[in-house]
Amino acid sequence: MSTVAPLDLAALDTLLSDDEKAVRASVRQLCTERIDPFVAEWFEQGTIPGIRDLAKELGSLGVLGMHLEGYGCAGMTATEYGVACLELEATDSGIRSLVSVQGSLAMFAIWKWGSEEHKQQWLPAMAEGTAIGCFGLTEPDHGSDPGSMRTTARRHGEDWILDGQKMWITNAPVADVAVVWAQTDEGVRGFVVPTDSPGFSAPEIKHKMSLRASITGEIVLDSVRLPDSAAFPDVRGLKGPLACLNEARYGIVWGAMGAARSSLQAALSYAVERTQFDKPIAAFQLTQQKLADMSLEYTKGLLLAIHLGRLKDAGTLRPEQVSLGKLNNVREALEICRTARTILAANGISLEYPVIRHMNNLESVLTYEGTVEMHTLVVGQALTGIPAFR
Known part of the structure; x- marks a missing residue:
C-alpha cells in the first residue's frame, strides 16, 4: 500500500479531476512565487504594495471572475473556482478577498444584473485586472440588516443623485468602479459608479488587526450625479x-x-x-x-x-x-x-x-x-x- 499523505488522510484528492488539480497547481505556483515571500510583511505594514500589478498577474492567470462566462472571463466550473479560493486563502485571506470581491461581488453583480453596456465597458478590463472593482452594501449602522440602508438614490431629471456612506468595503480605495446599492422610490437598486465621479470618495480604513494584507475603505457619496444608464435595469429589492x-x-x-x-x-x-x-x-x-x-x-x-x-x-x-x-x-x-x-x-x-x-x-x-x-x-x-x- 502507498504511504498516506499527512494532509490528506481521507484521500480526498481522488475526488478532484485533472482540470481541478491543474487549477490548484497554477494558483499555488503564483502564490508561492509572487505572494508567499512577502505577505507577512504586507500584513505587518497593513497594505498590499503594487496591488495593481498583482491584480494584473491574477488576471493573466484567469482567476478574476473565473467562474463567469463571456466578456473575457475564463468560464471555469464552480469547483475549479473553489479550489482556487482554497489556495489563495492558504496564502492569506486578504488575497482571497481581493479576488472574491472582484469576481464574485463586483463582476458577478455586473454580469448578472447589469446592462449590456455595463458588461462591455467593465467586465473585460476587470477580468484582466486592469480595472479593480468594489461592492458597496454594508453601512456604518447597517450590516446584517441591509434592508435598512440609508444610502439613497433620487431622480433628478434624467439623472440619479446618490448620497450616503458605505463601510468596510474591500478594494474601495483603489477601485476604478463601485457597485453601490441604494434606497430609491422603486425599492433597493444597484448602480455602477465610476470612482472618478465628482462627489465620490473612498478613504482607507486604518488600524485593522485583521485582514491587514487587504486594502479596505469607506465609500462616501456626496451628491454623486449619474446618468439613468448607471442603474441596473431590471433588478429591484434585496x-x-x-x-x-x-x-x-x-x-x-x-x-x-x-x-x-x-x-x-x-x-x-x-x-x-x-x-x-x-x-x-x-x-x-x-x-x-x-x-x-x-x-x-x-x-x-x-x-x-x-x-x-x-x-x-x-x-x-x-x-x-x-x-x-x-x-x-x-x-x-x-x-x-x-x-x-x-x-x-x-x-x-x-x-x-x-x-x-x-x-x-x-x-x-x-x-x-x-x-x-x-x-x-x-x-x-x-x-x-x-x-x-x-
Whole structure:
C-alpha cells in the first residue's frame, strides 16, 4: 500500500479531476512565487504594495471572475473556482478577498444584473485586472440588516443623485468602479459608479488587526450625479445584492479550508521538529490529539466544500446550503488555527509563521458576508420552517 499523505488522510484528492488539480497547481505556483515571500510583511505594514500589478498577474492567470462566462472571463466550473479560493486563502485571506470581491461581488453583480453596456465597458478590463472593482452594501449602522440602508438614490431629471456612506468595503480605495446599492422610490437598486465621479470618495480604513494584507475603505457619496444608464435595469429589492453575497460566501466555504490547511501544516512541521524533554513534541499524546482533531475537522470541511461545489456545478446549490458550509468551515478553520497556535506556543504569535495571521484574518471572515448568528438562523429556518430573524 502507498504511504498516506499527512494532509490528506481521507484521500480526498481522488475526488478532484485533472482540470481541478491543474487549477490548484497554477494558483499555488503564483502564490508561492509572487505572494508567499512577502505577505507577512504586507500584513505587518497593513497594505498590499503594487496591488495593481498583482491584480494584473491574477488576471493573466484567469482567476478574476473565473467562474463567469463571456466578456473575457475564463468560464471555469464552480469547483475549479473553489479550489482556487482554497489556495489563495492558504496564502492569506486578504488575497482571497481581493479576488472574491472582484469576481464574485463586483463582476458577478455586473454580469448578472447589469446592462449590456455595463458588461462591455467593465467586465473585460476587470477580468484582466486592469480595472479593480468594489461592492458597496454594508453601512456604518447597517450590516446584517441591509434592508435598512440609508444610502439613497433620487431622480433628478434624467439623472440619479446618490448620497450616503458605505463601510468596510474591500478594494474601495483603489477601485476604478463601485457597485453601490441604494434606497430609491422603486425599492433597493444597484448602480455602477465610476470612482472618478465628482462627489465620490473612498478613504482607507486604518488600524485593522485583521485582514491587514487587504486594502479596505469607506465609500462616501456626496451628491454623486449619474446618468439613468448607471442603474441596473431590471433588478429591484434585496434579491440583487443577496445573490451576489451568496456567490462570495461559496468561495469562503473553500477559502477557510485553505487557512486551516496552512495552519495545520505549520503545526505538524513544528511539532515534528521542536524538541522538549529529549523528544519531539509530536511524540506526546496531547499534541497528537490536537493534530488528529485538527486533521479531522479539516477533512470534514474540505469534503463539505467539494460536495457543495458539485451541487453548484449541477445547478442545485441552495442558499441555506451555502450558509451551512460558511458557518461550519469558518468556525472550524478558526478553531484549527487557535489549536495550531497552542502547538507553536510563543512562536505561534510570530509572523515568521502563518498561524497568527490566519487566526486574526479568520476573525473577520467569521462575521463578514453573514455573521455566525445570521447563518445559524438561516440553517435554523431551513430545519424548522420558522424564521427567527426578528
